[in-house]
Amino acid sequence: MKHRTINTPEGGIQLDDFDSPGRSQFRGPCHRLGNSIGTYAGILRALPLIAVLIVSLALVPPAFAQEELVVLTWSEYLDPDLAEEFEKKSGIKIRFTYFETDDDRNRILAEHDGTGFDVVLVNGSNIAPYVRRGWLKTLDEASIPNLRHIEPRWRDAFPHAREFGVPYFWGTLGIAYRKDLFPDGFKSWNDLFEPAEALRGRIVMIKTNREVFGMALKGLGHSMNSQDHDALRAVEKLIEGQLPFVRAYSYVALNEESALVTGDAWAAMVYNGDAIALNEIDENIAYVIPTEGTNLWSDYLAILNSAMNPTGAARFIDFLNRPTVAARNAEYMYFATPNRAAEAQLPRDFLDNPDIYPGKDEMARSEALGTVSPRTLKRINTFMNRIVQ
Amino acid sequence: MNLQTKILALLSPFVVVPLMALGTLVYFQLKAGAERELERELADSVSQAVQQFNARLGVAEANLRRFVSLDLIERYLLNESEVDRYELLQPSVLKIFAGHQQATPDDFEIRVLLPDGYEDTRSVLRDLPNQTEEEGETAWFERIAHADQDIQSQILRHPDTNQIALVTSFRVKLNDRRVDPVSAPAKLRGYVVISSRLDYLRTLSTATGSSAERLILFTDATGNKLFSSNGGEADITDIKTHAREQSLFVAAHAGSEYVMRASEVHHGLFVVAARDANALLYPIKRLGTNIVIITLVAVLMTSAVLLFALRSLLLSPLEKLRNATQTIGDDGSLPPIEINRQDEIGDLAKSFIDMGQRLAESHAHVRHIAYHDSLTGLPNRRQFADSLTRTLHQARREQSVVGVLFLDIDDFKRINDSLGHDAGDVLLKEFSARLTTVVRGADLVARANNEIAVMRPPPNTIARIGGDEFIILLTNLRQTADCTPIATRLLKAITEPLTLSGEVCQISTSIGIATFPKDGDDTSTLLKNADIALYQAKGRGKNAYAFFDKAMNDAAREQLEIETGLRKAILDDELVLHYQAKVDTHTGALAGAEALVRWLSPSEGMVPPGTFIPVAEESGLIDDIGQWVLRETCLQINRWRAKGLVPVPIAINVSNRQLRRSSFAADIEQTLTEFNVGPELVEIELTETSVMDAGAQGIETLKAFRAYGLGISLDDFGTGHSSLASLKQLPIDTVKIDREFVQDIGDDDDNTAMVATIVAMSKTLNLKAVAEGVETEGQLDFLKACGCPVVQGYLLSRPVPAAQFEQLLRNRAIHTSPLSITSAADS
Known part of the structure; x- marks a missing residue:
């Protein structure tokens, strides 16, 4: 039984202020959806907050602040221990912003024209429009050495994925x-x-x-x-x-x-x-x-063109693609990792689980x-x- | 129209007109109030609807502004990449729209249009088929694209729903802050359009007036109904005008008349507040009816009060006075008048009572005059007839005997003529006084005898019914014989001497007695029989009384009947004149005629003169007949004249009664003058005895006739005792030889000689001789031979009617001899 109670990370923004128990313990790959009703209202109410946040982020002088990394992602889509571990090791404070749906993310990015974040988690099919909007930064493969572990198939699964995205889960x-x-x-x-x-x-x-x-x-x-x-x-x-x-x-x-x-x-x-x-x-x-x-879906991590901390972003992505980290994360999330080196470290039952790894025909x-x-x-x-x- | 109606008719308008005017005023006041109230109410409804609509419109526009101000929408519109918009932003935009629509379902469609009108984003909650995505060509898009204001609201029929909708649009002009210079003019990026159902207008109209009486309608500019609280077609024309004028108007809706007020809510949308005209007018109509009823009741009550006042103050006393008047009119008595008031009516009543009293007195006086003889103060014939009728009526019940005593004064005419009328009057008064004395005495006795009688007997009555004719009515007799003592006493009382014109005279009376029931059962029979009895008494030598006897001689009865018939005959023109020619013996020419009166009774036929002339003489009717004969003769002469005939002298017979009348000569002269008949055409024939009886007065009259120029002939000469010598003394110019002598000619030598002597003598005395009763040729020859100038008789001509005599007048000749006749005819 791998069930865990996950706390909202410090500094994160809960975009949805519904506090149903199911939500607070949500853990999912790409989608965290409200029970349907009230989602829109919640977003609307959160909008000013987001604006404040973004403005404050933009205005904070780097000299004042500890090095920070602003990440826009699904909530509970990362083993929190790993985030903590990265912060400890790098000294970079990760500030998470969570979206609930792809549309949310698109809206948030669109409203600020792709600014305000360093790293964004994007589904494969949205990479191309983001690129067209000029929001994404071309990957500097040298700054993310662990990119080499990624199964190439996933890197090419979507247009522009190879240049702009690092596969996260599929x-x-x-x-x-x-x-x-x-x-x-x-x-x-x-x-x-x-x-x-x-x-x-x-x-x-x-x-x-x-x-x-x-x-x-x-x-x-x-x-x-x-x-x-x-x-x-x-x-x-x-x-x-x-x-x-x-x-x-x-x-x-x-x-x-x-x-x-x-x-x-x-x-x-x-x-x-x-x-x-x-x-x-x-x-x-x-x-x-x-x-x-x-x-057959896959999510990517991408660095925004407007990233304040592109270096930290690359370090964070690289950290996550360390084989051990990626393996721990996959095992925690029950999702298949595109990281071949990590895969090699995963237990047999994980790899044999057809729900995680569909058969060839499927x-x-x-x-x-x-x-x-x-x-x-x-x-x-x-x-x-x-x-x- | 009586007074009551007149006064009411006069006064009613003063009550009715103000009440009607008041009622009408109140009615119109209240009606005007109701209409003002209605106008206010409708205006409120209309303005309420307008306000609500405007509030909604304001909300829609506010929403639109909010949408446009959202960063997301702004970004969306600035994003020129279609795929990016749809991929990245459209779901969020749609979510915002849908969220709004869930809260505001009436905003059934929210769209983003591109500048060219392309429908980029459309949020609908229901599966609403989209008619077109290209709105660029539509009229409404043209309007918003070219409008002055960015925000536009239009009422139009939405093509997707085919319903009237409010389409609110915002024309968005933006600068892309990333690329455009700050100073660059904002560029048109597109439109945000909200389409809203106006269904709430229906609920609005339902909420404000759910009854059929009150309606709120919404129509388009042509008056077509869009929303209303109930069904039915509206028929509103000129809604734009009505809305502009803001005045009430009447139009039909769902088959009923409504009073409406309209206002333009928005361009193309009109609100109409309506009240059912009938329901509205009903209270006003009821009010009108009530006012009419109240007015009528007031009028009736006022009329009743007026009538009552009128009656008690005016009409009732007037009616009393009128009844009193009628009573006075009916019997002359003055009834009590119970009007005791201190006003004009009281004065009138007092005056009326005074007048009534005087009238009653006058009435009694007139009545007395009418029923009493003015000379003696006794009841007259009329009064007596009433008394007798009443008496008989009572006598029949009581089976008593009634005596009717008919009296006249013996030879009263003679007394009157000789002593004059004044003396006659004195005599009549004295006579009646004596009768009264006698009868009163008898009356007292009769009353004494009847003290125990239940009903007081009618008093004995004395009445004067003619010149010297009196009647005494004796009532309550036991038997006929009871009349005798009174009759005896009467005779005795009358014969007492009396003084007239200074001379002591003695008069007498004759009394005829008839009794009820023996001699008659009714008034007229009793009077007639008493009259007959009076004749009887006269026949007994006067100063006597006689009881009516059924066996009384027929002559008396017949004479009476003839007299009665004759009176009638004179009046009814039953008398005619026949003319018997007088012929000149020398020439055979017509010398004149004697007018002979004939009585042509319709019942008896021709009554012979020998029958009625004596009666006429006895009764005095001979005067009237003489008068009639004279006038008829004059008339006939004039008729002949009118026919161009030359009349001959006409002889008329005059009785000694006429001759005795002192005014006779004057009367004849007057009559002749009246008819324009000369005295030479009229001759008077008198009998020898008449002339003798007439005395001095008669001679005077004759002299007057002579002076006037009338011819006078002495009729029946030879029968009287007058000698021819005495003729000389008389003022006459003709003697008529009595027919007895003429008819004896040739048979009786004495009489034949007599005729010849008379003819000779008359020649000597210069009198004209006329032989009458000539019936044979022998008589005529003799008369011719002895020189009688004129003859008259059957031989020559019978008395003939005027028409026949006319022939003789034309021929002018009668055949005294065949030769002379021929010669006369030839000439």
Whole structure:
């Protein structure tokens, strides 16, 4: 049992002031989503705070301050011991800013035009727009020697990833479900989008537009990056039709009060690592990747062009890619690391866990989020904005 | 129209008109108040709606400003990379919009438009199909693109919802601080547009007036209904004008009339506050009805009070006076008048009582005159008739006997003529006084005898019913014979000597007695029979009484009947004149005619003169007949004249009664003058005895006739005792030889000689001789032979009616002989 209670790091900003127990113990790879309602309000309320923070950060003269590193990342996406260890070793104080969704991060960065942070955790598909905005700094590979441990496949997984990003974790998107309550399980994504009657109101859907659309597209036999009008139209119908079965568009909590644990929800779209965490709480919770395959995601660490402390940023990234550090972090987070040297240090059961390391076939059937046309994006945004209320 | 109606008609307007005016005033005042109230109410509703709308509009604009001021939105608009916007920012922008929309669902669509009108971002909460993403060509976009103000609000029919919506837009102009110089003009980056449902207007109208009486409507500029608290079509024309004028108007909604007030809430959106006209007018109408009722009641009450006052003050006393007047009018008595007041009516009543008393006295006086004889003070014929009727009525019940005594003064006419009318009057008074004395005595006796009688018997009555005719009514007799003592006493009392014009005279009376029930059952029979009995008494030599006897001679009865018939005949023109020609024996020419009166009774036929002339003489009707004959003769002469005929002298017979009348000559002269008939055309024929009886007065009259120029002939000469010598003394110019002598011609030598002697003598005395009753040729020849100048008789002509006599007048000749007739005809 690897469950731990994680405290909010000192100096960090809790962007979401909801204090549900599930949240405070959240640990997830990319997404920490509110229970749906109130998220927007929380953001709005936090906005002035963020502004103050950013202004203060910008104005603090370096002579006064201890060397600092400002990191924009998911909350609880890093073994806190490692952060502490880095601070001790480097003497650099890490100031974490957490976002809750990719959209949050995009918004935060956009509002300040990519300034105010040193390091930002970005999902692969967002690297290209960030680059276009001129927000990201080209990696100085010499300053991050441990980059050599990274599996090249992940470095090239997304456009511009190689020049601007350092792979952090990768994983899959699947379905976590209660095998005791719903023994039929899920074979196809269609089982989720056109669910059995028993699942009415018992499904928790992820809130990321592209991923919802993508999985539905896969269920219908399309690529998750398809821009085919008819396919998109069919997906919209599917998603609309699924609504009565959806308990919420949110991300399930990963603690004992999670809807999956209580049995209020029988199935949820989750990332593989979180499913394992839930399984740690309740062994009736199983994780499945439907036969059509899934989204093969990977997150990257990038340094902003406007970084105040680019050197510290590179040191921090390099620290995290030390094989032992990366291995500890992966084991802590239940996510697969792209760091081959770290992988070598991981125990066999970790490496053999199919939920962490999908099989070859599954990998073959899966895709990464690709670029779609702006209009398609707009279409998906507009549609999901209406659905996810 | 009586006084009551008139006064009411006069006074009512003074009550009705002010009340009506007051009612009308109140009605219009209240109506005006209600209308002001309504106007205020509608104005409040309208302004409330406008305020609410403006508040909403303000909120929408505030939201818009807030959105635009957000860094995220600003960044979004500044980001010119479509893919970056959609990839990085659009979800957050949408989330902001959606969050707002969740709190404010009426803002059903929030959009970001690019400067060219392309719909970049659209947040809708429901699956609302998007009609177009290219708004650049639409009218509303043109408006916001070219508006002066960055913030624009438009009411329009939203193409996606096809509903009226408020579209609030913000035209965003920004500088990119990163690249643009600070002084550079802001560049148009796009538009943020909020589309809001106006459904709350419906709830607004429902909240302010949910009943059918009160409505809030929202319409577009053409008056089409957009929102209202209830269904039904509105028919509002010229809403723009109404809204501008801010005045009340009437229009239909859902089939009912409404009073409305409108206002333009926003360009293209009008609010109308409405009140059901009927519901509104109902209280006013009811008010009107109440006022009418109150006015009517007030009018009725006032009229009643007025009527009561009028009655007690004026009409009731007037009616009493009127009734009193009627009573006075009816029987002359003055009824008590119970009006005791100190006002004009009281004065009137007093005057009325005074007048009434005088009137009653006058009435009694007139009544007395009407029912009493003015000379003697006795009841007259009319009064007597009433008394007799009453008496008979009572006698029939009591089965008593009633005596009717008919009296006249013997030879009263003679006394009156000789002593004059004044003496006659004195005589009548004395006569009546004596009758009264006798009858009163009898009356007292009768009363004494009937003291125990239940009903007081009617008093005996004395009445004067004609010149010297009196009637005494004796009541309460036991038998017919009870009349005798009174009759006896009456005869005795009357014969007492008396002084008239200084001479001591003695008069007598005759009494005819008829009794009820023996001699008649009714007034007229009793009077007639008493009259007949009076004749009886006269026939007994006067100064006597006689009881009516059914066996009384028919002559008397017949005479009475003839007299009655004759009176009527004179009045009814039943008398006619026949003319018998007088012929000149020498020439055979018509010398004149004698007018002979004939009675053509419709019932009896031709009544012979021998029958009615004596009766007429006896009754005095001969005067009237004589008068009639004279006038008819004059008339006939004039008729002939009118026909162009030359009349001959007409002889009329005059009775000795006429002759005795002193005014006779004057009367005839006057009549002739009246008819313009000369004295030469009229001749008077008198009998020998008449002339003798007429005495001195008669001679005077005859002299007057002569002086006037009338011819006078002595009729029936030879029968009387007068000698021819005495004729010389008389003022006559013709003698008519009595028919007895003429008819004896040739049969009786004496009489034949007599005729010849008379003819001869009359020639000597210069009198004209006329032979009457000539019936044979022998008589005529004789008369011719002895020189009688004129003849008259059946042989020549019977008395003929005027029409027939007219022929003779034309021919002018009667055949005294065939030759002469021929010659007359030839000439």
